[in-house]
Amino acid sequence: MQDRPPILKLDAVSKIYRSGEFEVKALDNVSFQVNGGEIVAVMGPSGSGKTTLLTIAGALLRPSVGRVHVCGIDVSEMSEGDLASVRRTKVGFIYQSFNLLEALSALENVVIVSQNHGHDKQTADERARDLLEMFGLGHRMHALPKKLSDGEKQRVAIARALAKDPELLLADEPTANLDSKRGHEVMELLRQKAMELHKGVVVVSHDNRIRQFADRVVWLEDGRLRDDETHSV
Ligand SMILES: Nc1ncnc2c1ncn2[C@@H]1O[C@H](COP(=O)(O)OP(=O)(O)O)[C@@H](O)[C@H]1O
Ligand SMILES: [Mg+2]
Incomplete structure (x- = not known):
């Protein structure tokens, strides 16, 4: 069997934000990689x-210097259109503020992503139900986000991120709006399910x-x- 490329590979990536005469070097010569089934x-x-690192890893932003590969595809110098296509097919995002559509039920929030990914209505519906069951939300499918607890909202958001079956999952401070018990539950579920499905996962946090x-x-x-190992507290 041929070795699969890493899901994410950053080689000597730097990012400089420029506004007028000011420059901020947000990333400085960063290299690392993530394989499938690794968090x-x-x-x-x-x-x-x-x-910044997550935004570059998710093909939302190009590096100033260095190379980025997502699922073996070099996205470092891609056009906006090609970046959008990589993002749409390969990457699932999870945010600290959940970003659910408030007018849609939990189920509809997940279905819509699955449909956008090319599944017909019935398949999308089945996939969404399976995902929500998997995240312990079988009984909450028809609830609107405002009726869900923050922990439930984040589980819907993770189900939604998985709905298009991305190889790479990127989570930006996913527990920042959760108390420690809910944060623990959400992270444990994310870890278990992402590993079962052999996703590559990057979670960024100051926690x-x-x-x-x-x-x-x-x-x-x-x-x-x-x-x-080299970090001293
Ligand atoms: N769009 C931007 N324009 C200019 N500077 C930015 C922009 N985004 C982030 N920065 C700066 O880059 C640095 C890293 O920011 P960020 O990636 O948001 O860090 P973190 O997520 O760890 O808080 C900070 O100094 C921030 O002010
Ligand atoms: Mg941040």
Whole structure:
């Protein structure tokens, strides 16, 4: 069997934001990779470059320097249109504020993504139901987001991210709006399901508790990456 490429590979990536004469080097020579079935936590304080890293990994933003491969595809210098296509087919995003559509039920929030991904209504409906069951929300499918607890909302959001069957899952501070019990439940479910489905997962957080759910932890500090072992508290 041929070796599969890593799901995500960053080689010497730097990102410089420029506005007028000001420059911010948000990422400085960052290299790392994530394989299928692996969950990597990227930790670091506010402003260390975590969201920038995730945005580049998710093909929402191009690096200033360096190369980025998503599922073996070099996205470093792609056009906006091609980036959008990689993003649509390969990447599922999970946000701290859930970003559910408030007018749609939990089920409809997941169905719509599955339909956008080309499934017919019936298949999309079945997939969405399966995913919500998988996340313990079988009894909450018809509820509107405002009737769900924050933990339930985040589980719907993860089900939604998985609805298009992406190879890469990217989560930006997924527990930031959850109390520690709900945060723990959500992370445990994300870890279990992502591993069962052999996804590559990157979770960024400034919350130290995230590390227990990761196969590997890397630290960002002022845009520079260091391995967990070398980090002194
Ligand atoms: N769009 C932007 N334009 C200019 N500077 C930015 C932009 N986004 C982030 N930054 C700066 O880049 C650095 C890293 O930000 P960010 O990636 O959001 O870090 P984190 O998610 O770890 O808080 C910060 O200094 C931030 O102010
Ligand atoms: Mg951030």
